Amino acid sequence: MLIVALRFLFIFITSLNTAEADDDHQCKPTRCKHNGPVVSFPFRLIDGQPEHCGYPGFELSCTPNKNRHTVLELPRSVRLFVKHINYTSQQIHVYDPNNCLPRQLPDLNISASPFQFAMKMTNSLDSFSYFNCSSAERVFYGSIFPCLSTHGYQVQAYSDTYTTLIGLLPPSSCKKMYDTSPIPRDVIQSSKPDFYLQWLKPMCACSARQGISLFISNYKHMHTGSKSTKLVITGVSLVSFLVVLIMGIAIYRFHNSNKTEKENQIKIEKFLQDYWALKPTRYSYADIKRITNQFKDKVGQGAHGTVFKGRLSNDILVAVKILNNFKCNGDEFINEVRSMGTIHHVNVARLVGFCADGVRRALVYEFLPNGSLDKYRFSVQGQTQSRNSLGWEKLQGIALGIAKGIDYLHQGCDQRIIHLGIKPHNVLLDHNFNPKISDFGMAKLCSKEHSAISMSSARGTIGYIAPEVLSRNFGNASYKSDVYSFGMLLLEIVGGRKNTDGRAENTSQVYFPEWVYNHLNKEDDLGMEIDVEEGQSKMIKKLIIVGLWCIQWYPVDRPSMNKVVRMLEGGDGDLVMPPNPFASKEISTQGTSTVPRRPLQSALDIISEAF
Incomplete structure (x- = not known):
């Protein structure tokens, strides 16, 4: 029975190591060219590595030409070349291959990807509006993009912080082209076509590499040694067998639990993505229409607006309040965003995001199913x-x-x-x-x-x-x-x-x-x-x-x-x-007094409200 058990354990661990060796060979670090960035976990090359070698959304590819550039494709078909990947700080350095990044910005939806702008850039996020203006128009606070401009016309970008909140508008002769989602100001205002993205997914690529060469050596020696040493060899072999058996059981349990662990990782990653989505975010009006499925599900109507049920992801429902367009709307919108944007309390509704797209304004709250x-x-x-x-x-x-x-x-x-x-x-x-x-x-x-x-x-x-x-x-x-x-x-x-x-x-x-x-x-x-x-x-x-x-x-x-x-x-x-x-x-017997009869008592100082 001992020999059978040893042989079974030998075959099991050998097959396990062989399978893992094949897996390691498929997922080993690679490059598109000899001096290109190293592609390793959590990234993978679509053409050369199977899906389990990286996280979803971390797929890279190589250009088919002789230059063999490394390509990262973000949602809505935004293609960027990869200059460098820092696996320690979890940052990827990307740039626009055509040196005209503003041309791709209308399609950029960074929130739908596993990446975000690097921390040093997120302190200056802003939305921008692009206008086509006559080249004779002077630019006071916008940015000009020659790669988008044509003869006699120039394309200018204006920050929504100025156009919406401060009231500074581009010249009236300019024609609006499109808006962008919130992006770092440096990406717009700098002439450089490159920037940094970072990812938050944990760096965990674990595999078991266990050998049994020591056990095999002892096993062979037990049958070929002298009679005087057989008892010692047998004792050592039995101890080795117990050690290897314990290791085998541990490896077996590890691989049995590997599926559960992967499910737990997916669950945690889903939570982190959903948690990140709950941060107050500025949305465009196009985003609002997408979130509400073209305002399909109306759940309420008030004096100041209409409320629609929306969805940020499969698990996150929101209530989107489309504010009416009337003169007091600006003050109430500012009050709501300013008051609720920094509040985090279990008994105060969470403001998930907002929209200030020209005269169209909306507020996005967490969805509370039992109503008011x-x-x-x-x-x-x-x-x-x-x-x-x-x-x-x-x-x-x-x-x-x-x-x-x-x-x-x-x-x-x-x-x-x-x-x-x-x-x-x-x-x-x-x-x-x-x-x-x-x-x-x-x-x-x-x-x-x-x-x-x-x-x-x-x-x-x-x-x-x-x-x-x-x-x-x-x-x-x-x-x-x-x-x-x-x-x-x-x-x-x-x-x-x-x-x-x-x-x-x-x-x-x-x-x-x-x-x-x-x-x-x-x-x-x-x-x-x-x-x-x-x-x-x-x-x-x-x-x-x-x-x-x-x-x-x-x-x-x-x-x-x-x-x-x-x-x-x-x-x-x-x-x-x-x-x-x-x-x-x-x-009061005459019916003329409806106010309590007591002197006015108020020690409260009057001050103007703070904005």
Whole structure:
């Protein structure tokens, strides 16, 4: 049995090594010509090496002429010659063979390839527009390309940073030719036709190379040695056999697990590509049409634009909001991109990208399949989907998530972001019903050292606007205005209806916040038509008390969102009833006063919002 086992192991490892030797021969480093760049893993030559010798997207080829240049072909048929490959820094040096790189730029789609521009170049990415101008036109801030120009005309390129955001435009006599995706300014502004690309894929090309020559030598010696040494030889051979057997088992397991490891590598690479795609990116309008499949799947319509479902890849869905073309659109677009472009919080919707292509503007968000909280907040007769279908534990989690998102906007960013549009319609729910705040079109930015902002006009939705936004008699608009809006939203979640409901059977229930305050203050049964399990009544009472604290008329009486989070996370018995924000209606006998009778208390300094 020992001899059979040894022979079987010998045959197995020999065949394994033979197969690996063939594989190594096929995938060995090569060149297109003797002084050309070395082509090695993760690259491979299409004509001379099988697919497993490199990663997908890393295929190179050789020109058929006698010069034998090494060619890298990027998506949309952009052909570049390879000057050098640095496998240590994972960079490839490429150039345009015709010394006219701008001619290929309209077809360049670097995001669809496994490459990106080298790190030293990504700090100056910009989109460019190409114009055909008369050669008599002077160029003030554009770049001229003789290789594209004709007699009497010259082709000029202008950065979208100037043409779109600053407002500097080329001469009116110039005719626009095409736009490019974001590329480094050095590629456009430099006369050199070469640049660097880098790749992020891990450099892992592993193979097992194990021999058994020592074992074979001992095996032969065991049958040819003298009798006096056979016992020693047998012992050494048995030890060698055990060592080789362990090595063989290890090699066998390695090759059995190799398929799983390759699948894991593919999974990681797919994740890295998808993660890179989630960085805020500037898209052209042509990209937007491609992402939305020509605006095929409409999922929403609002006052400021239409929302379409789109797809960046097979696994990444996005919501694309095409903004309406009206005069306020510019400010709202800048607010949205500036506010959301640097925000990374689990309770704030992620801005994946944006489009500013002339007068056409769009915003690209992560896609949240459960839509807005607006369709879950009210119990509508005849509809099974209502706020009660979520359950009170989930509703409390949604309320806490919204509070944490607003607190992050107020305290977690470099500048304080005041949303001014907190309402159910602007709270989106992901696949697990986790809330994410969206729509920053009305947001204001201010320094953390100040609390208040100046506003030329009221902004927001009636029913959620804080009193000080409508009238300065209550103080100045500040981050406390978001606290008021959150309080109204929280009371709507609990009540399962709009706070002002003209359909209420009892006229005293028309304004729900005042009605629920009076019942809690008198320790009456709330009498709301809600399904409450045992032990949940305290949770509901806590939500109502927090909401009533948030809707105090004067900003100084409202808690900060940080304190609101602590109140929602604390015990049910830690809260006390707030002052009555509706006292004026109780003490006014003539019906002429609708404002709480107390002196104006505001220690908030007015400052202009920061842009």
